Amino acid sequence: MNDNPYSTAVLAWYQANARDLPWRHDDASPWSVLVSEIMLQQTPVVRVLPAWAAWMERWPTPADLAAAPSGDAVRMWNRLGYPRRALNLHACARTIVERHGGEVPDSHTDLLALPGVGPYTAAAVASFAYGQRHAILDTNVRRVLARTVTGVQYPPKAQTRAEVALAEALLPAEASVAARWGVAVMELGALVCTARSPACGECPISGDCAWRAAGRPAHDGPPRRGQTYAGTDRQVRGKLLAVLRDASGPVPKAALDAVWDEPVQRERALDALVADGLVDPLDDGRYALPR
DNA sequence: GAGCCGTGGCC
DNA sequence: TGGCCAAGGCT
Numbered sequence A: 001m002n003d004n005p006y007s008t009a010v011l012a013w014y015q016a017n018a019r020d021l022p023w024r025h026d027d028a029s030p031w032s033v034l035v036s037e038i039m040l041q042q043t044p045v046v047r048v049l050p051a052w053a054a055w056m057e058r059w060p061t062p063a064d065l066a067a068a069p070s071g072d073a074v075r076m077w078n079r080l081g082y083p084r085r086a087l088n089l090h091a092c093a094r095t096i097v098e099r100h101g102g103e104v105p106d107s108h109t110d111l112l113a114l115p116g117v118g119p120y121t122a123a124a125v126a127s128f129a130y131g132q133r134h135a136i137l138d139t140n141v142r143r144v145l146a147r148t149v150t151g152v153q154y155p156p157k158a159q160t161r162a163e164v165a166l167a168e169a170l171l172p173a174e175a176s177v178a179a180r181w182g183v184a185v186m187e188l189g190a191l192v193c194t195a196r197s198p199a200c201g202e203c204p205i206s207g208d209c210a211w212r213a214a215g216r217p218a219h220d221g222p223p224r225r226g227q228t229y230a231g232t233d234r235q236v237r238g239k240l241l242a243v244l245r246d247a248s249g250p251v252p253k254a255a256l257d258a259v260w261d262e263p264v265q266r267e268r269a270l271d272a273l274v275a276d277g278l279v280d281p282l283d284d285g286r287y288a289l290p291r
Numbered sequence B: 001g002a003g004c005c006g007t008g009g010c011c
Numbered sequence C: 001t002g003g004c005c006a007a008g009g010c011t
Helices: A007-017 A030-040 A045-058 A062-066 A070-077 A084-099 A108-112 A119-129 A139-150 A161-169 A175-191 A233-246 A253-257 A263-276
Strands: none
Touching: A007 A175, A030 A045, A030 A084, A030 A119, A045 A070, A062 A084, A070 A084, A070 A233, A108 A119, A119 A175, A139 A161, A139 A175, A233 A253, A233 A263, A253 A263
């Protein structure tokens, strides 16, 4: 009732093996937790660590970031990837100041309404920053549950209702325990039950794992992904934005044209950056990061 | 709901 | 080498 078959072992393992990440410290502010969660979307911890530290040093509160131009956030984001997240975080800061008195909201509903905050991030902030009871279902948890409970190597490509129901069913009743359970399962997936080479010998619940009991059968079915990058609009967008990030001010169009030969794709990528609010076309024909 | 959105490291 | 993967969200 207050427990699931794995919680005791997983919580004990976490107690002994959790990484010392700064956004997990007792004195970490809800804002610092939100910043970490946005940065960690599709981005490895090792690359987030220095970016998070620099960000928190420069903008310790939502009000600090809200007072800055959004272009400063894009430049500070540097090469973390998915730069719309920088814009989202800036918009979060302004919303938090205007609608929540400068404090990161603690309700899942209010969090979900913030730009760039989806079901996972809202649950993570409510749970990790505020100690609330929410099911945490990220790529790590999905993989752990797929193996342990369902007995398959990988979860389905798209998240299913069944996975949500399972995560909720496993949630310990007590809020503080549930919050530790969520981060503990994530950590287990990140450190032990990894995608490519799971360390079952170090897993606290390997004895209860359906996938291991079945002999660790390989994933069957269609290939899981096919995410090419070279030659895509994404690559062109990255090159264009890098020019603006590395410049101290507005740049002439020729500087942007120089990064990609094919004009149709180049213009399409630039237009998309402008539409996204990541690039500002000036009246004089030059381009700049937004104000 | 499938496709799109950056970047870098790893085997 | 290149496909795969990394604390997702939006359209």
